[in-house]
Amino acid sequence: MIPHSLIQEKITTRFGNDVISVEEEPLYKALVITVHPEKIAEVLKFLYDDKDLQFQFLTSLFAVHYPERKGEEIAVVYLLHSLWKNTRIRIKTYLPVSHPEIDTATTLFAAANWMERETYDFFGVIFRGHPHLKRILNIDSMDYFPMRKEYPLEEGTRMDKDDTMFGREKVIEKS
Amino acid sequence: MTATAKIPNLVQPPPGYEGHGFFATTLDKAIGLARKYSIWPLPFATSCCGIEFMATMGAHYDFARFGSERPSFSPRQADLLMVMGTIAKKMAPPLKQVYIQMAEPKWVLAMGACASSGGIFDTYSVLQGIDEIIPVDVYVPGCPPRPEQVIDGLLKIQELVKNESLRKRHSPEYKALLAKYGIE
Numbered sequence: 001m002i003p004h005s006l007i008q009e010k011i012t013t014r015f016g017n018d019v020i021s022v023e024e025e026p027l028y029k030a031l032v033i034t035v036h037p038e039k040i041a042e043v044l045k046f047l048y049d050d051k052d053l054q055f056q057f058l059t060s061l062f063a064v065h066y067p068e069r070k071g072e073e074i075a076v077v078y079l080l081h082s083l084w085k086n087t088r089i090r091i092k093t094y095l096p097v098s099h100p101e102i103d104t105a106t107t108l109f110a111a112a113n114w115m116e117r118e119t120y121d122f123f124g125v126i127f128r129g130h131p132h133l134k135r136i137l138n139i140d141s142m143d144y145f146p147m148r149k150e151y152p153l154e155e156g157t158r159m160d161k162d163d164t165m166f167g168r169e170k171v172i173e174k175s
Numbered sequence: 176m177t178a179t180a181k182i183p184n185l186v187q188p189p190p191g192y193e194g195h196g197f198f199a200t201t202l203d204k205a206i207g208l209a210r211k212y213s214i215w216p217l218p219f220a221t222s223c224c225g226i227e228f229m230a231t232m233g234a235h236y237d238f239a240r241f242g243s244e245r246p247s248f249s250p251r252q253a254d255l256l257m258v259m260g261t262i263a264k265k266m267a268p269p270l271k272q273v274y275i276q277m278a279e280p281k282w283v284l285a286m287g288a289c290a291s292s293g294g295i296f297d298t299y300s301v302l303q304g305i306d307e308i309i310p311v312d313v314y315v316p317g318c319p320p321r322p323e324q325v326i327d328g329l330l331k332i333q334e335l336v337k338n339e340s341l342r343k344r345h346s347p348e349y350k351a352l353l354a355k356y357g358i359e
Contacts, residue, residue, distance in 0.1 A: 138300060139265040146299045154297045161297065 073097035212242035217253035221260030
């Protein structure tokens with residue numbers, strides 16, 4: 001395993017204030033690096049190329065919607081794995097929901113292609129430079145991003161469901 | 176088996192005139208009888224109901240004894256579209272296309288809660304019942320239904336097939352029904 005202190009040292013000396021924080025999260029002791037969204041491509045490239053780190057495997061890429069974080073509602077998360085030393089880290093960036101744009105990771109990881117399409121599909125994150133950014137799982141005619149929390153999860157056309165049978169009160173009465 | 180043992184009369188003849196060497200009935204009754212015992216189903220199986228249907232097709236429940244010996248995997252030669260399982264909204268256009276490709280006369284059986292109403296999947300990505308996109312003749316409830324229920328559903332379809340008027344598919348009501356779904 002690569003010591004977290006080494007990664008922390010390399011990141012802070014290389015990027016300085018462009019990295020917002022480098023810390024271990026308490027539950028699983030995973031290293032979480034929060035970076036400025038404009039610098040994500042550079043950070044990923046640095047972690048990929050550095051011969052002591054070699055984070056060359058993108059385990060996953062996804063987004064999270066935090067409606068309460070004003071101005072940085074959409075978090076884009078990259079899970080990286082250094083196969084060479086079997087070390088995993090998390091990279092997080094926060095984007096405003098009004099303008100969720102970030103550089104693509106497909107130039108570095110071919111695996112990012114479908115993951116970014118999925119993230120676009122469900123959260124509406126625009127990945128600049130993606131070769132084919134279109135919906136991947138939902139139907140093309142869908143006109144919203146369903147995993148954003150302002151949209152209801154349920155379909156809403158069902159007439160056969162009595163809310164009291166599900167242990168919940170009807171909040172909005174039909175007028 | 177002795178020579179006097181009776182051969183069970185499986186299919187009752189329709190009402191008509193019988194004499195020495197002839198039997199006369201109306202054309203739609205004769206055609207209804209023929210169609211009833213030769214329904215070729217197209218299994219459109221997408222999830223666990225499809226597994227239950229495979230049990231229904233198998234030797235134990237033997238779907239074939241109702242004249243459905245041949246499951247048709249081409250919509251062109253199918254009479255009955257059996258939709259079994261959750262239909263995601265992305266699956267809706269292919270399902271509708273399969274229905275359109277089937278030749279008249281055609282019937283539709285919705286098997287299970289998902290195909291009938293969306294079932295437990297009250298969510299943005301799932302079609303809330305296939306009757307939103309194609310007309311349905313028989314709904315089989317259950318999650319998934321037992322093979323006995325599927326057979327009961329097929330018997331219901333058989334009754335519809337047997338009693339259908341030959342003019343039904345040309346009637347303005349039927350054309351209006353298809354137009355409601357944007358077909359033809």
